[in-house]
Amino acid sequence: MLSYDELTAPERALWDAFPEGRxxxxxxxxxxxxxxxxxxxxxxxRTVRGAVIVALLLGGNAAQPGAVACLRLAGARISGRLDLAGAEIVNALWFEGCWFEESVSFxxxxxxxxxxxxxxxxxxxxxxxRIEGNLDLRRSVVESLASSPFxxxxxxxxxxxxRVSGGMLLNGARxxxxxxxxxAAGGLAMEGGVFCQGGFVARGQIRLMEAQLPRGLHMRGARLECPGPRGVALSLDHAxxxxxxxxxxxxxxxTVRLRxxxxxxxxxxEGAVLNGPPDGDGPALLGMLMQAVDFDFTLAQPPSGTVDLRAAQVSYLHDNEHSWPDVVxxxxxVYGSIKVDEAGERREAVGRRGSVAHRVAWIRRSPGYTPQPYEQLATWYRKAGxxxxxxxxLLAKQRHRRQTLPRAARAWGRLLDVTVGYGYRPWLAGVWLLALTFLGTLSFSTHTPTPVQRGEGAPFQPLVYTLDLLIPIGGLGQRTAWYWPNxxxxWLAYLLIAFGWVLTTAVIAGVTRALQKS
Incomplete structure (x- = not known):
């Protein structure tokens, strides 16, 4: 135990001021x-030994009646290690403009x-x-220490x-x-907010995995640097x-990790810059399984690395022309709504000119083919009417899927695309029906058919005969009454029958969808 006589002049001043909180x-x-x-x-x-501070905080000089003891020290050089591991400290500590010779342990x-x-x-x-109050490191420089047991x-x-019952204030800190x-703050439990703003700079990874941040993490204007290969600048996995x-x-x-x-x-x-790892080997944003109500991804410039949002769920997505890199x-x-940032205004993306082409191109930035992004986008459009x-x-989905199929299936897919638009363009089927009707009428009018039974049935009419072939349901009495020796x-008649089944079905489906919509 230090005696008062062993203290230096600045240490005696601190010793005497402590009981009154001066x-x-x-x-x-x-x-x-x-x-x-x-x-x-x-x-x-201007030097105060760390051992003197430890002695004061562990009851070396009791508080005066009617006063709140508190350690307040400014402009001091703290020599030796300030080791308070496992201590129960009932006083607040305030260090301002101090230079610590060794690391501090709580x-x-x-x-x-x-x-x-x-x-x-x-x-x-x-x-x-356990900090019953704020952890305030504003404008301080904190350097790395050697590895710890954790x-x-x-x-x-x-x-x-x-556990911090107040806030963590790191504004302007380095x-x-x-x-x-x-x-390294895995499992950190905050009751107040974490503020890393006002010129905050971190060199090395910030790890907040499984942290509890009920008042949020605020890093407006902060700069995070993690220069190593595949470096992770900020990790909030399962926070x-x-x-x-x-x-x-x-x-x-x-990488910013929000897994x-x-x-x-x-x-x-909004207005952020995500450069990703310096070596380019890794995502700029890893947001797999992330959940958020409002996700604003209106960046200042396109990310340098990929953006991974697999299995993420948000209610509202905001993006702009800088949001998405080449690979997404x-x-x-899953999202409930998409809004775009244009000229400083947030507007609903649905219904805008070129919206579908823009969003399909966004999906095509994903490597390979997966149907869910198309289904999700189509669902969003449907909900918006x-x-x-x-x-x-959905037509774009089928065309993308076709590229993954064997050659024969791709050929069949192209036929469906050209003829009926995979069923999503019923008007195209109508156009084909009209063209085939004209073709059949013209072809059958230049040839003479043979009646199935002479002297019976209606006279041959090329237009009615063509319609009878193309319409698969019912009959007009022409198809069964005539046949062709040529x-x-x-074979043209057989082809018209086959095309009639496919095209008429597509037209009926389109009319049904239109009636349901009305």
Whole structure:
């Protein structure tokens, strides 16, 4: 236990101020001398040992009656390690403009508000900590520390399984762990929001897997850099959040992972830049199984890597001309509505000129053929009351599918496409019926048929005979009364019968759909 006589002058000032919660400010007032980057050169007059701070927080100098004890220190060089692992701290801690010689440990500790602002810290370890208040690291520089029992890679800010009853304030902070984890916070449980804005920069991966963020993650304008191969800049796998605000110039040099994330309100990338891994080997956004009510993907520029939204579910999708890269994974992606951003206005995408061609081209960015994206798009058009657009989408689905079939099946598919549009263009079948009627009438009028029974039946009429062949239901009395000794003409009759079945069925289906729509 340290005795009062062993304390230096700045340590005695802190010791005496602690019971009353007074702030001790060791800054000189000269900006050049107070820059935290040069804190390693601050002399004894501005140095406080970490052991003295630990002693105070563990009851070394009791609070005065009528006062709230609190540690408030500004402009100090903290020498030695500030090790409070497992401690139960009943006082708030405020460090401002301080330079820490070694890393800080709150591993498994319970504490009040912890504020280290405008400071430089070589690593903060707070795995399984309980913070009854805010964690405030605004404008501080946090460097990577060696691997911990929880993390086997270098980590700057370690908060795995921590609980914070307030908010986490990282606005303007710089978290540096190149090649490692800038923030390792898997299983983090927040009651307040996480704010990484105002010039926040992270070098290294931010890991928030399975984090509970009821007040959301706010990273407007933040920059995340993860330069390693297949680097992941932000990982929110299976996290639960009210809001994800990655907008207004948010930049990620590495993959943003939202696999299985659940967002109860809005996930927005409005004005964001997703560069993907620097080596180009990996997606810019991995959103498999993600769930969100409102998904705003109106980016500032097209992503450099792929976008994977397989099996994701959103109620409202917003996109613009910069949203989609050359490769988009959409199999299983479900959405209720699509709105586009044009000239700063959000408008419903359905019913706009070129909408179907644009959306089909969007689906065709997916590698290979999968039917679900087409079915989903057609469903959206139908719900909006645009059945014609829905049929165009389903026709595009059949044409895409045809490319995956064997040669014979592709040939049959082309025939169905040309003749009846796979059943989605009944008017085309009507055109063919008219053309075949004209062809048959002209051909049969230049030849003489033979009656089945002489002297019986109606006289031969080429137009009525052609219609009798083409209409498969009922009969007009011509087809059964005449036959052709000329084989070529007889084969024409057989072909008209075959085409009549296919084309008439398509026309009936089209009329039925029209009547149902009305």
């Amino acid at each position: 702030r001790v400010d060791l800054r000189t007032g000269v900006p050049e001398d107070d820059r935290v980057a040069g804190g390693g050169g601050w002399g004894a007059g 591993l498994g500790a319970t504490t009040r508000t912890l504020a280290i602002t405008d400071s430089r810290v070589p690593g903060i370890e707070a795995d399984s900590a 993390n086997h890679v270098s980590t700057a800010l370690s908060l795995s399984d921590a 978290i540096n762990a190149p090649g490692g984890w800038a923030m 639960v959040a009210s809001t994800l605000n990655l907008s207004d110039g948010f930049t990620a040099d590495g 299985g994330a659940q967002v109860s309100d809005k996930a927005t990338f 994974e959409l199999d299983g992606f 645009h059945d014609d657009e829905a049929r165009c989408v 084989d070529s003409v007889q």
